Amino acid sequence: xxxxxxxxxxxxxxxxxxxxxxxxxxxxxxxxxxxxxxxxxxxxxxxxxxxxxxxxxxxxxxxxxxxxxxxxxxxxxxxxxxxxxxxxxxxxxxxxxxxxxxxxxxxxxxxxxxxxxxxxxxxxxxxxxxxxxxxxxxxxxxxxxxxxxxxxxxxxxxxxxxxxxxxxxxxxxxxxxxxxxxxxxxxxxxxxxxxxxxxxxxxxxxxxxxxxxxxxxxxxxxxxxxxxxxxxxxxxxxxxxxxxxxxxxxxxxxxxxxxxxxxx
Amino acid sequence: xxxxxxxxxxxxxxxxxxxxxxxxxxxxxxxxxxxxxxxxxxxxxxxxxxxxxxxxxxxxxxxxxxxxxxxxxxxxxxxxxxxxxxxxxxxxxxxxxxxxxxxxxxxxxxxxxxxxxxxxxxxxxxxxxxxxxxxxxxxxxxxxxxxxxxxxxxxxxxxxxxxxxxxxxxxxxxxxxxxxxxxxxxxxxxxxxxxxxxxxxxxxxxxxxxxxxxxxxxxxxxxxxxxxxxxxxxxxxxxxxxxxxxxxxxxxxxxxxxxxxxx
Numbered sequence: 001x002x003x004x005x006x007x008x009x010x011x012x013x014x015x016x017x018x019x020x021x022x023x024x025x026x027x028x029x030x031x032x033x034x035x036x037x038x039x040x041x042x043x044x045x046x047x048x049x050x051x052x053x054x055x056x057x058x059x060x061x062x063x064x065x066x067x068x069x070x071x072x073x074x075x076x077x078x079x080x081x082x083x084x085x086x087x088x089x090x091x092x093x094x095x096x097x098x099x100x101x102x103x104x105x106x107x108x109x110x111x112x113x114x115x116x117x118x119x120x121x122x123x124x125x126x127x128x129x130x131x132x133x134x135x136x137x138x139x140x141x142x143x144x145x146x147x148x149x150x151x152x153x154x155x156x157x158x159x160x161x162x163x164x165x166x167x168x169x170x171x172x173x174x175x176x177x178x179x180x181x182x183x184x185x186x187x188x189x190x191x192x193x194x195x196x197x198x199x200x201x202x203x204x205x206x207x208x209x210x211x212x213x214x215x216x217x218x219x220x221x222x223x224x225x226x227x228x229x230x231x232x233x234x235x236x237x238x239x240x241x242x243x244x245x246x247x248x249x250x251x252x253x254x255x256x257x258x259x260x261x262x263x264x
Numbered sequence: 265x266x267x268x269x270x271x272x273x274x275x276x277x278x279x280x281x282x283x284x285x286x287x288x289x290x291x292x293x294x295x296x297x298x299x300x301x302x303x304x305x306x307x308x309x310x311x312x313x314x315x316x317x318x319x320x321x322x323x324x325x326x327x328x329x330x331x332x333x334x335x336x337x338x339x340x341x342x343x344x345x346x347x348x349x350x351x352x353x354x355x356x357x358x359x360x361x362x363x364x365x366x367x368x369x370x371x372x373x374x375x376x377x378x379x380x381x382x383x384x385x386x387x388x389x390x391x392x393x394x395x396x397x398x399x400x401x402x403x404x405x406x407x408x409x410x411x412x413x414x415x416x417x418x419x420x421x422x423x424x425x426x427x428x429x430x431x432x433x434x435x436x437x438x439x440x441x442x443x444x445x446x447x448x449x450x451x452x453x454x455x456x457x458x459x460x461x462x463x464x465x466x467x468x469x470x471x472x473x474x475x476x477x478x479x480x481x482x483x484x485x486x487x488x489x490x491x492x493x494x495x496x497x498x499x500x501x502x503x504x505x506x507x508x509x510x511x512x513x514x515x516x517x518x519x520x521x522x523x524x525x526x527x
Contacts, residue, residue, distance in 0.1 A: 029437040036440030043447035050460050054315055055307055180291045187295050195306040
């Protein structure tokens with residue numbers, strides 16, 4: 001089983017490597033995408049400078065915590081969109097019957113599909129996240145926790161995307177709903193939890209679990225707690241498991257559209 | 265002019281048929297308004313309190329209007345289409361047509377913006393009425409003035425984004441330039457009125473496109489004054505002429521570099 005997992009990871013890394021090499025064919029475009037994404041994210045610092053000039057505490061977050069929140073939101077988004085970009089297009093692929101190319105491969109269908117291309121600008125998101133760690137206050141512990149939570153957060157976002165997309169096997173076109181959930185996660189993740197009231201907070205720990213992907217990790221980096229760390233890891237594992245089960249259960253209902261596709 | 269109006273009309277009719285596809289944009293719009301409603305409710309301890317001359321209600325209406333302008337613009341789609349036309353060589357089909365590619369893009373895209381503006385506009389007004397229970401007191405002439413200002417703001421935005429897309433003549437991927445422009449408009453023009461920025465920066469922002477594409481129409485909606493209207497209108501006309509000229513210049517310079525392989 002361990003050898004199988006090792007082989008699967010090896011195939012996944014190769015898939016990402018070739019996708020990255022394809023993107024690097026045009027070097028100017030490749031690097032400008034990354035640099036401009038860092039600058040693009042940095043624009044939002046202006047928003048927070050202005051807000052903190054009005055009030056010294058927004059949603060019980062200090063300015064530095066907001067920088068960390070932004071860094072983590074960018075890091076998780078970057079991780080998910082770089083390594084598992086196609087999970088955000090999965091609904092469309094299922095609905096239009098474009099999975100055939102991946103079904104004939106001997107490795108995990110789900111991993112083959114979602115790692116089949118990369119989003120170059122997502123490297124800029126991950127870099128921006130690291131820069132924010134330095135602005136927040138660098139320490140080895142903070143950096144390691146940040147990397148860990150970028151991975152768990154990225155896996156949570158990916159799992160949620162796969163879960164919603166897998167419903168296409170049963171209900172047909174789900175792309176509007178999937179895009180809405182993704183959009184909800186991205187938009188809410190960049191604002192402190194404390195500014196929201198009522199039922200929306202329940203959604204953060206259920207349907208759009210950015211509570212586990214972003215808010216709890218920010219709290220843990222700021223004030224370390226083992227129990228919260230284990231909770232975040234456990235929730236990540238559970239969501240990966242649900243995504244996996246749902247996708248393979250749905251795959252049995254998949255019907256091809258007989259499209260001629262070649263995997264690049 | 266007649267041919268451009270015909271292009272506008274045909275694109276408008278097409279988009280009316282597919283209005284349901286704009287649903288995803290509506291949802292994102294609702295999310296953004298909900299977030300800003302929560303944010304400003306948190307910042308304003310007392311809704312009657314004035315921060316930089318704005319009440320909480322004015323701040324939220326300001327964001328509702330700037331977001332209507334931004335969401336109905338569909339800038340990313342426009343920039344991507346123009347860049348793709350240049351990269352794929354499709355733009356060559358437009359060279360021998362009896363119209364200007366730049367003007368074609370403007371009127372073609374205006375057809376999409378019109379449908380989105382009406383739908384997102386209605387949604388914005390409903391959200392504002394539900395959340396705030398108030399509506400700025402405006403007479404019919406003031407409303408017409410604001411709509412004229414919104415149309416000019418949209419036309420300027422389309423010219424600027426077209427110019428950014430046409431950069432693809434010189435470098436392959438123009439989208440990073442669009443990201444930066446869009447974030448500058450979103451952060452500086454959409455979320456806060458100019459009065460929220462440090463006094464040193466305010467004159468610079470007033471001379472930037474932000475004043476004419478975002479701040480101007482929204483400011484008129486929350487606090488209409490006749491002097492303000494004419495100031496914004498004059499600035500918009502000047503910007504319209506400048507952005508149109510720049511766009512045509514980039515196109516003329518770029519199209520000379522065009523090299524298309526037939527097939």
